[in-house]
Amino acid sequence: MARMKFLCDADRCIECNACVTACKNEHEVPWGINRRRVVTIADGKPGERSVSMACMHCTDAPCAAVCPVNCFYTTADGVVLHSKDLCIGCGYCFYACPFGAPQYPKVGNFGSRGKMDKCTYCAGGPEADGSKEEYEKYGANRLAEGKLPLCAEMCSTKSLLAGDGEIIAQIYKERVLKRGYGSGAWGWKTAYRETIES
Amino acid sequence: MSSFARFIRPAIGAWALLLLVMACPVPSPAQQINPTASSVNEQKLLQEMDRIQGRVSIPDQRSSVLMQPAGREWREFRNVALRWIGGVSVLGMLAVLVIFYLTRGMVRLESGRSGRTIVRFNTFERFVHWMTATCFIILAISGLNITFGRPLLLPLIGFDAFSEWSQWAKYAHNYLSFPFTIGVVLIFLMWIGGNIPNKVDLEWIKRGGGLFGHDHPPARRFNAGQKGIYWIVVIGGGLVAATGYLLMFPFYVTGIEGMQMAQIVHAIVAVLFIAAMLAHIYIGTIGMEGAFEAMGSGEVDVNWAREHHSLWLDQELARTGPNDSQPQPRHAASAAE
Numbered sequence: 001m002a003r004m005k006f007l008c009d010a011d012r013c014i015e016c017n018a019c020v021t022a023c024k025n026e027h028e029v030p031w032g033i034n035r036r037r038v039v040t041i042a043d044g045k046p047g048e049r050s051v052s053m054a055c056m057h058c059t060d061a062p063c064a065a066v067c068p069v070n071c072f073y074t075t076a077d078g079v080v081l082h083s084k085d086l087c088i089g090c091g092y093c094f095y096a097c098p099f100g101a102p103q104y105p106k107v108g109n110f111g112s113r114g115k116m117d118k119c120t121y122c123a124g125g126p127e128a129d130g131s132k133e134e135y136e137k138y139g140a141n142r143l144a145e146g147k148l149p150l151c152a153e154m155c156s157t158k159s160l161l162a163g164d165g166e167i168i169a170q171i172y173k174e175r176v177l178k179r180g181y182g183s184g185a186w187g188w189k190t191a192y193r194e195t196i197e198s
Numbered sequence: 199m200s201s202f203a204r205f206i207r208p209a210i211g212a213w214a215l216l217l218l219v220m221a222c223p224v225p226s227p228a229q230q231i232n233p234t235a236s237s238v239n240e241q242k243l244l245q246e247m248d249r250i251q252g253r254v255s256i257p258d259q260r261s262s263v264l265m266q267p268a269g270r271e272w273r274e275f276r277n278v279a280l281r282w283i284g285g286v287s288v289l290g291m292l293a294v295l296v297i298f299y300l301t302r303g304m305v306r307l308e309s310g311r312s313g314r315t316i317v318r319f320n321t322f323e324r325f326v327h328w329m330t331a332t333c334f335i336i337l338a339i340s341g342l343n344i345t346f347g348r349p350l351l352l353p354l355i356g357f358d359a360f361s362e363w364s365q366w367a368k369y370a371h372n373y374l375s376f377p378f379t380i381g382v383v384l385i386f387l388m389w390i391g392g393n394i395p396n397k398v399d400l401e402w403i404k405r406g407g408g409l410f411g412h413d414h415p416p417a418r419r420f421n422a423g424q425k426g427i428y429w430i431v432v433i434g435g436g437l438v439a440a441t442g443y444l445l446m447f448p449f450y451v452t453g454i455e456g457m458q459m460a461q462i463v464h465a466i467v468a469v470l471f472i473a474a475m476l477a478h479i480y481i482g483t484i485g486m487e488g489a490f491e492a493m494g495s496g497e498v499d500v501n502w503a504r505e506h507h508s509l510w511l512d513q514e515l516a517r518t519g520p521n522d523s524q525p526q527p528r529h530a531a532s533a534a535e
Contacts, residue, residue, distance in 0.1 A: 041252035047237035086361040096269040
């Protein structure tokens with residue numbers, strides 16, 4: 001089985017935010033919730049870089065480890081998903097997540113935290129693949145249709161890569177070799193405890 | 199004049215352009231261009247600060263934090279350290295109380311009951327006590343559920359039932375925090391007068407509070423042990439309330455690191471608080487004869503007051519008149535008035 005990962009080649013990201021828009025549209029993500037965002041570091045200064053970031057679907061995911069009701073599960077593809085039926089909206093996954101991925105709709109609990117929402121790697125949730133319930137709770141299940149996450153698929157500069165970890169790491173390595181530079185796979189050390197040698 | 203200027207101006211311009219071109223260094227084609235040499239670097243940023251922050255163009259400015267691996271230490275605290283601290287303090291206190299009960303037994307009223315009572319806590323004081331106590335018990339159970347429910351209760355009742363219960367427990371935890379906090383504030387205000395440590399407490403502590411043997415060190419309205427409980431409630435309650443509200447209203451005051459710290463303080467203070475309250479519940483019920491009445495009916499037996507709060511009893515009797523002899527039944531006394 002593949003081990004699905006995200007890789008953002010910061011030397012290619014032009015901060016067009018198309019990945020953010022595509023994600024919101026594909027899953028009909030409610031207002032105020034962003035499963036993916038583009039962060040620009042050292043904005044306007046020499047050496048600035050933009051990184052598109054969402055849930056990294058970590059190995060030994062911290063969110064799953066700290067969840068009081070154990071609502072997370074990892075699929076055979078290494079995608080970290082959760083059940084909104086079990087989630088109680090306590091916010092613990094948000095304290096543990098290194099990437100700020102969990103999002104909470106402002107309902108219930110004094111409007112601070114409803115049931116958590118995050119990037120599903122376009123892989124839906126525990127409901128039947130492609131079902132109406134699944135779409136309403138988690139959005140489209142592209143993975144079940146044999147497609148990769150839309151954010152990466154439509155990235156205009158192919159900065160954001162999604163797919164099997166070994167394959168996208170290989171693509172990135174070849175890029176670095178050919179162009180002679182690379183600022184590394186952002187977040188990989190934190191999420192997967194590995195770096196891509198370049 | 200104008201013809202000379204017309205002649206000299208392009209000449210000066212040409213010379214200036216030549217100088218400019220010569221002054222500029224021409225990049226040698228053999229030199230490899232490496233834009234990342236001067237670009238921001240993940241490892242360097244993480245070493246400089248424990249997180250990487252930038253700018254986002256979406257309205258949610260909190261999402262501008264790209265990475266903060268500090269959650270890993272918090273995870274260790276929550277899943278390992280807290281379970282040890284909580285388990286040892288709560289189970290340890292229970293073990294101490296069981297051993298104490300088995301060896302010492304209930305602290306008896308040595309002079310027996312006089313049949314005459316004295317008001318110890320009025321209706322308002324008892325209302326505040328029980329409001330706070332009820333909230334505390336529910337907050338404690340729902341709080342322990344967040345830390346210990348997953349390994350202990352979840353395997354017994356299954357995912358759906360546990361999630362349903364935890365959802366209600368979370369709501370109870372959040373909403374009951376308000377009456378609890380009000381209770382702590384009222385307790386602070388209404389009993390502060392009797393809870394300032396003084397010399398009597400030193401004597402009381404020196405004599406072990408009379409917990410062992412048949413000693414009865416003198417005490418005013420509150421002995422040193424009760425003063426300890428009072429300050430645990432006021433300081434501990436204040437801390438759990440403050441940190442709890444930081445967690446309940448995320449980002450109003452503090453960001454993620456602040457919330458991690460708040461959760462650590464909240465959880466440690468809470469489990470120690472629970473352990474302390476177990477001791478309080480013990481001595482107020484099965485641990486001491488005649489103690490529960492103080493918070494039950496609000497009136498304690500005069501002999502109980504003499505044994506445990508001699509200075510307070512003297513003070514009360516002096517205040518209500520010279521009536522230090524011949525204890526009479528309460529009803530007879532009130533009928534005579």
